[in-house]
Amino acid sequence: DAICASLCPDVFEMNDEGKAVAIVDTTDLECAKEAAEACPVAAITLEEA
Incomplete structure (x- = not known):
């Protein structure tokens, strides 16, 4: 776990419950997309403003 x-x-960082939390609004969209695609439970969604 903790792939993202x-x-x-x-x-992303892991919280005390073992869940990934976005720690910043990011401009590194490519990295965030890779993490979302690699998430084994499809728990990451991305929205572009």
Whole structure:
């Protein structure tokens, strides 16, 4: 687990419940997309403003 945090540590961190949390609004969209695609439970969704 924690694939998204390991792939994109500048964007995601793991909280005390073991869930990934976005820690910043990111301009590293490519990294965030890779993390979303790699998430085994499809828990990451991305929205572009």
